[in-house]
Amino acid sequence: MEVNVLLQAVGLTREFRGYKVVHDLSLQLKQGEVLGLLGPNGAGKSTTLQMLTGNLSPTEGQITIKGIDLVDQPKIAKRFIGYLPENPPLYRDLTVNEYLEYCAQLHQIKPKERKALVTQACRRCYLEDVKHRLINNLSKGYQQRIGIAQAILHQPEVVILDEPTVGLDPIQIREIRTLIRELGDSHAVILSTHILPEVQAICDRVQMIDKGKSVFNDSLVNLTGELDKLITLECESEIPTELLQSLPQIQAVQMKGYAKYELSHERGVNVAPLLAELCVKNNIKIKSLTPTTYSLEQVFMSLVHQESGLN
Amino acid sequence: MFMVASNELKRMFYSPMAWIILAILQAILAFIFLYTLDQYINVLQPALAGQDNAPGLTDIVIASLYLWAGVIMLAVMPLLTMRLLAEERMNKTLVLLKSAPISSTQIVLGKYLGLMIFILIIIFMISLMPFSLALGANLDWGKFSAAVLGLVLLLASFAAAGLFLSSLTKQPIIAAMSTFGLLLFLVVIYISGSSANSASSLFVYLSHFGHFSAFLEGIFNTTDLIYYLLFIVGFLVLTIHKLDSDRLQG
Incomplete structure (x- = not known):
């Protein structure tokens, strides 16, 4: 089945008084996808989203939504x-x-359908209890949720959220994340954030922006997979390092404490079963075997460094 | 467009401001109305009785009431227009309208229409007072309706200018001050243009009040009508342009 491209932006550039805030940025969003737009403050996330929403x-550049040009x-x-x-x-x-x-x-929206849609949006954003209260008297968290309700109200194909979880408490954040995931199944969502775990929690694909340029654009699996090459092994008794190094996939071994080793291995290889087998063979009990997952912070930093290194 | 207008009107009445403006305007104008009526009955009527072509009830009471209404609205209109776009900008709610599938023209016309309905309510309330005179006196309906039409056009032109100035800034106060300044400037032009030694028909022509006074005298002149229409359309087009150019300038 051909995947439906809902939003396509090519070569977006935005200048403010000669200063390029966004530089030659391209974006693509398919149906059923949650795209995370990630970057430090001032990277041009909000500017990009403002352009995408007209x-x-x-x-310079062109934006089409379902094949319709946003400017024309x-x-x-x-x-x-x-x-x-x-x-x-609000x-x-x-x-x-x-x-x-x-x-x-x-x-x-036609008057007939209005009521049903409003009720639905309220239900999805957990606003039923406050429906008849003045927005002014509600807390920041509620106001944020009204903002989200407003964005999904007319069941748009593309939902664009600029820092949707700001000002929410942890429970609400979880609820909203669930909601965004749900939306991602039927619609397509772009959200911008500088909170990295949020992207890890809900996005299918990440596009990282730094200084208005795209520095990374891929799925999360590829992102972490690419850098996953460390695993920590902790045993009850010490193993000779030579024994660990006898595995061809292991590149280096580093002691991290008593019977605790950090092993670096080839990219994209799952060494955990091999290590387990090795330990069982040698009658050594494993306490824990943890792959070191890179947090997006580290990924981001390394990407930004790569970029500046190249320049 | 109509939903923007109705929302604007609804929100105006949710805030106490619309009610306060209506109440205060009504109170002040009622006082002026009663005063001129009293003057007319006790002082002017006996003096004018028997003269040929003497100014009648309509000329004295209604003309002065509507003139005062126009003068007071000079100060009130900036308060009404400042919230239209400047406040939306300050509260960042303009984004909602701009991301909705409606054009800048619809936004501007909607806002203007909402305000105009409110203005018509004000004028209706004011007109009830002279209307009550019809119970016991013969009114000159032609002059009466010319005065009403004149006030509608005058306030419509105030509103268009205010809407434009409101689109230029984020600060409602700045919008209000500049609107007040512009309107007052046009009055000053009128005064200086019609003063005895430095009379300038150009200045009188440029000013709102120059055209308004003709209506108050019961003269309906197409030139005056076109002046107001050009004034209104001009400022509305400028406002639409301003909103459109926001997209380019950010």
């Missing part, structure tokens, strides 16, 4: 987008219900 026109036919293209900006755009003098009704109107 709030800012790119200096903004009114049609924008129907397919739900956008939560950095600051949720009218604080309205109640949650009124606000969402208005958003539905703005998206030209």
Whole structure:
């Protein structure tokens, strides 16, 4: 089955007074995908998202949503987008219900369907209890959720969320992450964040941006797989290092304490079963066998370093 | 467009401001109305009685009431227009409208329409007072409707100018001050243009009030109508352009 490309951006460049905030960035989003846009502060994430939602026109480059050019036919293209900006755009003098009704109107949803959609959005964002309260009187977490409800209300094909979990407590963060995952199954989601575990938790694919340029664009599995080459072995008694090195896949052994070894191995090879077999053969009891997973922080830092090293 | 307008109107009435403005305007104008009416009955009517072509009830009471309404709205209109776009910008809610599948034209016209409905409510409330005179006196309906139309056009032009200035800034106060400044400037032009020794018909022509006074005298002149329409359309087009160019400038 051909995978449906919902959003395609090619060669996006945005200048502010001669200063390039986003430089030649390309993006692609397929149906059923959650794309994480990751980068440090000031990397150009929000600017990119503003361009993708038609709030800012790119200096160069083209954006198409379901094949419709965003600059040429903004009114049609924008129907397919739900956008939560950095600051949720809330009218604080309205109640949650009124606000969402208005958003539905703005998206030209027929009066008949409006109620059902508002109810559904409220349910998905856990807003049922506060439906009739003024937005102004609600906490930041609730306001953030109203912002998300507003973005998914009209069931857009592409949902674009700028730092969706800011200001939420851990339980809410988990709920919202579940929600985003759910959305990712039926729609396509782009979210920007500088919180790396968040990307690990929900995204299928990561695009890292640094200084307006894309430094990495691949699935998470490839990302971690590429750097997974360390494993820590802890046993109850010491093993001679020569024995460990006898395995051809093991490249180096380093003592990390009593009977604790950090082994570096070839990329993409699963050495755990080999090590287990080796220990059993030699009658050594294993306490733990842990692959050292790189956190995205380390990946990010190494990527940024690579990039600056090349320059 | 209509939903933007109705939302604007709804939100205006959710805040106490719309009610306060309506109440205070009504109170002040009622006082002026009663005062001029009292003057007319006790002082002017006996004096004018028997004269040919003497100004009547409509000329004296209604014209002065609507003139005052126009003058007071000079100060009130900036308060109404400042929130339209500047406040949305400050609260970052403009993004909602801009990411929705509606054009800048629809946003601007919607906002303008919402405000105009509110203005029509104000004018309706004011007009109830002279209307009540019809119970016991003969009003000159032609002059009355010319005055109402004049006030509608005057306030519509205030609103268009205010909307444009509101689109330029994030700070509602700056929007209000600059609107007030512009409107007052146009009044000053009128005063200086119509003063005895430095009269300038150009200045009078450029000012709102120059055209408004013709309506108050019961003269309906297409030139005046076109002046107001050009003024309104001009500022609305500028506002739409400003919103569109936001996308380019960020």
